[in-house]
Amino acid sequence: MIGYRVLRDGSTAATLAAETTEWLDEGASSSPVPDVPAEVEATVDASALVVSWQAVASPEAPLHEYRVVPLFELEDGEPSPRRLGRRAASAAAYEVRLPGGSWLSVGSALSFTDDEAPVGSFAIGPLEVGRAAAVDGVPLDVEWMRYEPGAQRTYAVRAVNASGASAASAEATGRRLLDDAAMAFQWERVSAAGQAGSVRPPALSSRVAFDEEAPSNGGRAEYRLHVTAPDGTERSRGPAMGFVAWRGCPEVATFGGQVETATQEPRTWSSGLAEVQVYADGFDIPAAGQLVSPAIEINGAQVIAVERFSDGRFRVADGERVLRVQLEEGHRLSNEDRVEVGQRISFEVTRVGIVGGYLVVTRLRNLVVNEEDGSVQVLPRTGDALVVDELDQVVRVTGRVGAYLGTCGTPYHCYLLEHGPRNAERTDIIRTNRTDVVSDVCVTFIGPLNVFPGPYSSSSQDPQARVEVLDHAWVWRTSPVE
Incomplete structure (x- = not known):
């Protein structure tokens, strides 16, 4: 015997030497x-x-039929029985x-x-x-x-x-x-x-x-x-x-006053509150107030503080100004129409007045709540100067109540309020009628900043920004940590 012939699918795929016993078909279909x-x-x-x-x-490769034929010098031998084989699937x-x-x-x-x-x-x-x-x-x-x-x-x-x-x-x-x-x-x-x-x-x-x-x-x-x-x-x-x-007066971090969700971000929208001031500045408003005709529409002002709701007092704000509401008796809201801090409300202003040196809305109508639970801007002012330009803006101040300054409008008492870092502390005024807010206690205040005398006052006294606890919900009192 002189060798072998390998048949793939009936055709010669390779001719091999007589001593060969195996062969790798590199030409098999992939x-x-x-x-x-x-x-x-x-x-x-x-x-x-x-x-x-x-x-x-990868799909399987096609099957091939293989036979091996022995080769002799004079003639070919009988083909082997057929065998089937194919390449492994490539990954x-x-x-x-x-x-x-x-x-x-x-x-x-x-x-x-x-x-x-x-x-x-x-x-x-x-x-x-x-x-x-x-x-x-x-x-x-x-x-x-x-x-x-x-x-x-x-x-x-x-x-x-x-x-x-x-x-x-x-x-x-x-x-x-x-x-x-x-x-x-x-x-x-x-x-x-x-x-x-x-x-x-x-x-x-x-x-x-x-x-x-x-x-x-x-x-x-x-x-x-x-x-x-x-x-x-x-x-x-x-x-x-x-x-x-x-000072031994850590801020009460869990205290938010009337504010459920606070933000430092400024309000960016207009609701028409500035028009009320423009209107008021065009009149010499009498003590009895001034009817607004036609009524001024306010659309989407935010309630930022409520001061004695039973007296019809709260503050609303937008990106242009803050306005006080102090409704006259007989024109106050019912408990069903009670406003809450964080709400966005719309209403019509029908009467304004000057009360205590401040422009206030004394009558309104058609109040509608547009939105609940909005974030209210709260300015961190511990250690900062309290400035008149931030009248009625909600501020947060933590400090120690200092020396007693005397009565300042019955039933209120005034004290010094000491706050800020050592060697750069601030001394401002806190006005309160709370009997537990006295010298040497700690307070965290979250509420609107007041200015006295008010911007519409006839007083010749220079206006001064101060903290006023006009609603007990605006302040948290603690004892010093020594």
């Missing part, structure tokens, strides 16, 4: 092109843009079509994370830095982080093996939206008593942090927040003041 990947999806509004799909199997790999049109091989993975997808934008809200919020440090937080999604991106997937590539899958569209977990937060103590230059303590590397190394004597510190996105974009906000409660 698996066909894989099927098109199905259920291709891309995440939407997640911090990572992930494209995923279902696995596909499918995958390619992802990127937004630019190029195909990227991802091997056998069933998902792809597009780290190049635009991350979108982000904004940092007002800083919430503790002002006398704790006796052992300064709590740090930010009111909100706002994220906007990046541009949409479209993908397709195809499966490939040794025979080639499948057709492209149906397209999937996704976009990336950051969240807090994807961001790097770092607080910077810009300045502080006894500190040389600014520092970025490693312990303050989260959105919510607590600075245990703030000046323990209550000295002023300034903080800035730096936020970095995965693509390296960094934004900062600040500085904002903070200090330890060195």
